[in-house]
Amino acid sequence: MPLPDPKPVLDLIEAFRHSKTMFTAEALGIFDRLHERASSAAELAAELRLHAGALERLLDGCAALGLLRKESGIYRNEPVAEHYLYSESPDTLSGYVRYSDEALFRMWSNLGDAVREGAPRWHQTFGIAGAIFGGFYRSNDAMRNFLRGMHGFGMLTSPHVVAAFDLSRFRSMVDLGGGTGHLAIAACQRYPQLRAAVFDLPRVTAMARENIAHSGLADRVTTRDGDFFAGELPEADLFAVGRILHDWDDESVGVLLRAVIRRLPPGGAILIAEKLLNEDGVGPLAANMQSLNMLVVTEGRERSLSQYGQLLRAAGFTEVAGKRTGVALDAILAVKA
Numbered sequence: 001m002p003l004p005d006p007k008p009v010l011d012l013i014e015a016f017r018h019s020k021t022m023f024t025a026e027a028l029g030i031f032d033r034l035h036e037r038a039s040s041a042a043e044l045a046a047e048l049r050l051h052a053g054a055l056e057r058l059l060d061g062c063a064a065l066g067l068l069r070k071e072s073g074i075y076r077n078e079p080v081a082e083h084y085l086y087s088e089s090p091d092t093l094s095g096y097v098r099y100s101d102e103a104l105f106r107m108w109s110n111l112g113d114a115v116r117e118g119a120p121r122w123h124q125t126f127g128i129a130g131a132i133f134g135g136f137y138r139s140n141d142a143m144r145n146f147l148r149g150m151h152g153f154g155m156l157t158s159p160h161v162v163a164a165f166d167l168s169r170f171r172s173m174v175d176l177g178g179g180t181g182h183l184a185i186a187a188c189q190r191y192p193q194l195r196a197a198v199f200d201l202p203r204v205t206a207m208a209r210e211n212i213a214h215s216g217l218a219d220r221v222t223t224r225d226g227d228f229f230a231g232e233l234p235e236a237d238l239f240a241v242g243r244i245l246h247d248w249d250d251e252s253v254g255v256l257l258r259a260v261i262r263r264l265p266p267g268g269a270i271l272i273a274e275k276l277l278n279e280d281g282v283g284p285l286a287a288n289m290q291s292l293n294m295l296v297v298t299e300g301r302e303r304s305l306s307q308y309g310q311l312l313r314a315a316g317f318t319e320v321a322g323k324r325t326g327v328a329l330d331a332i333l334a335v336k337a
């Protein structure tokens with residue numbers, strides 16, 4: 001019998017090296033510096049106080065990964081780096097790259113212990129005990145990187161999530177744990193009759209306000225400080241939860257869904273943006289990887305449509321529909337009869 005092709009294993013042995021090469025180039029400021037002007041390795045090394053020969057290897061690695069172009073010894077950003085890795089680009093994913101490098105990469109090195117104990121790794125990795133968002137927001141920089149990371153991804157997904165269902169009958173939306181507000185903004189851009197409030201912890205809504213001001217929708221998108229596990233939620237005919245339910249276990253999700261349904265009128269709904277797992281739990285691959293990520297950093301998990309359906313029906317929702325959007329987050333709409 002011929003041996004099976006070792007490529008899947010060989011590729012996985014190498015996968016983290018690819019990620020770490022990009023993370024390190026971003027952390028050293030390479031993409032930001034090359035946005036200003038194309039340069040040789042020697043020039044960059046002198047300016048950024050790095051070892052020229054070692055930097056050349058890093059830059060060549062980035063070029064082999066398709067992030068930089070090298071011509072006659074001069075490096076420049078490829079368009080993909082210019083859009084997604086230059087930190088001031090409107091489409092930047094640099095926040096998520098930093099969050100992945102500074103938090104996830106370190107926390108995933110404790111994945112074995114997470115599987116042993118079934119619990120997140122903030123204490124083991126950073127010495128931070130208590131509520132999980134104490135870990136995500138362990139410093140102002142960590143909070144901004146995380147939220148900018150959520151924002152970069154959200155800019156790619158939110159327009160698809162709000163288009164997955166016809167939301168034109170709704171007038172008022174509350175985006176619970178809305179972060180920088182990209183979902184509320186995308187919803188108001190698509191549905192001119194809609195007004196939205198981004199509901200989040202006070203230190204987060206300050207960042208949402210910066211973003212809402214840039215969107216030109218400040219007349220229809222506002223912010224509301226609050227804790228969605230404490231006290232009554234605002235009233236609305238549509239609630240949104242984007243990457244919220246996957247942070248929490250079934251019991252906490254039930255508490256949140258019951259708090260939502262109490263504030264909805266009949267015919268009101270909840271829009272959920274999450275990656276949907278296949279019904280047998282295997283695939284899409286990105287949903288499985290995100291579910292492991294949730295194991296390492298939160299109390300939650302990714303779920304299938306029927307798992308969301310069970311939680312939603314237990315809280316009193318009736319019609320539950322799911323749509324795969326083709327982008328990194330799928331959409332579920334559940335209606336209160």
Ligand SMILES: C[S@@+](CC[C@H](N)C(=O)[O-])C[C@H]1O[C@@H](n2cnc3c(N)ncnc32)[C@H](O)[C@@H]1O
Binds near residue numbers: 176
């Ligand atoms: C994974 S992020 C998702 C952010 C945003 N929905 C998005 O998709 O970009 C979770 C959000 O929930 C917020 N959050 C966590 N606990 C909260 C609470 N108890 N009350 C209100 N917001 C909370 C966090 O500040 C954060 O913005």
